[in-house]
Amino acid sequence: MERNSGQLKNAPIGVFDSGVGGLTVFREIMRQIPNERIIYFGDTARVPYGSKSQETVTRFSEQIVRFLKTFQVKTIVVACNTASAYALEALEEDCDVPILGVVKPGAKAAAEVTKNGRIGVIATEATIGSQIYTQYIKELNRNVTIYGKACPLFVPLVEEGLLQDPVTDEIARRYLAELIDLEIDTLILGCTHYPLIRSTLGRIMGEKVALVNPAYETALELKGMLADKGLLNQTPPALGSDQYRFFVSDKAEKFVRFANSIIKYGILSAKTVNIEEY
């Protein structure tokens, strides 16, 4: 069914992640385009994605896209680096609304920011293994070198709430040591959980290293894309309408608790759906 431009402007944006990490992207979208309605889905029954295979992550992501499309979303943001790395191409093939991942905007910002041409990427095992950041950055600037480092313990440490903790410091020091030795001047936080330990990472890397947050860059890109297509919502949603709706595949209460600890917006509830049925 064709929709007219007014209907499309009012349509929500779909945002998904393997769990809670994508809320850092949601938060940036809230801030940068506050008139938009958002449907957020966190795949908490099957989290994490970062240690799983391309085939599995793609199958999971396709189910979620089918779920989000039941809300007639005007665009979908893949707010998960692993899913962006592994599944974006397959999702684009199958989808009639624009799909935006977090990797390209992060890569673009890093390519612009670096001065010495030495860029570090920290991310999940899957994202690093895919070499996707390297590939995108090289397309923009052949004269840079990209060093990837998988940091599998950061996600559990963040989810345990150890955002400021000597253990997180010690693990971060181990993961980052080789990037410091390689004298990078730019570090991409290539997993949506990592902005939550940004101060620890910044302290260890030192003031001279610029931290790139793909969540921020993605919201900026999304805003530009919607503006170009004339799809930005010009007026805030009516009072009392659900501007933000949250869905998860497991444990709604736990999700709501975590969400409220990182977003300043009283999230009252999330709904559990059986995502394997989509």
Add this chain to the structure above:
Amino acid sequence: MERNSGQLKNAPIGVFDSGVGGLTVFREIMRQIPNERIIYFGDTARVPYGSKSQETVTRFSEQIVRFLKTFQVKTIVVACNTASAYALEALEEDCDVPILGVVKPGAKAAAEVTKNGRIGVIATEATIGSQIYTQYIKELNRNVTIYGKACPLFVPLVEEGLLQDPVTDEIARRYLAELIDLEIDTLILGCTHYPLIRSTLGRIMGEKVALVNPAYETALELKGMLADKGLLNQTPPALGSDQYRFFVSDKAEKFVRFANSIIKYGILSAKTVNIEEY
């Protein structure tokens, strides 16, 4: 279809876990009843279970039991504390072969071992929240007190290979501090990953605290149960037949690597299956 007793004796045992942790149970079964054939399934696409809900863990476990039954197994071992805590009852209702969890055997051993009646249980958030160890131990001995402590970082630390590491020491010291203060004399390793950091846990708890490994107790119980029913395999499987077969829902190579690091039995391969189809 009815099977005669010879066919049943030769039938394999099904063993499943959310991932690799159940291999500590598999290892004990291999040692204690070396003539048995085993089909192992690790749900590596949806691991971990320990932070998920009863409903989700039960749905996943039911799919796996349906998968294992395609091999005409003579019995099924739920080699995962979380699945045993959450799903065992539902699985028993639906299953025509005996099903054994790891919780009851562990609880029984702890109730027998304690002298001062103060027992600690360390496990996942889900297992502790279910209070299942407390319930089983109280059925055996009303005069004991059970103290549960969720240790969510142990699984990622083990999977990262930090079995002997200052960070694992520090995290273990934090988790165990209150159990030491409570003067327990028995500690149940209530998650199948924990026997892999047994030496760290033993050092921190001190010599006077007995560590109960439910994996060992479960293999013992399984042996007794099969003997009682006349189902123990008396002769080793024919040379060249597959005594042990491994299936996973994701990333077979990674599973094989980890499996070989903890089991002294050259595991050559594992097969990936789409478990959501069962």
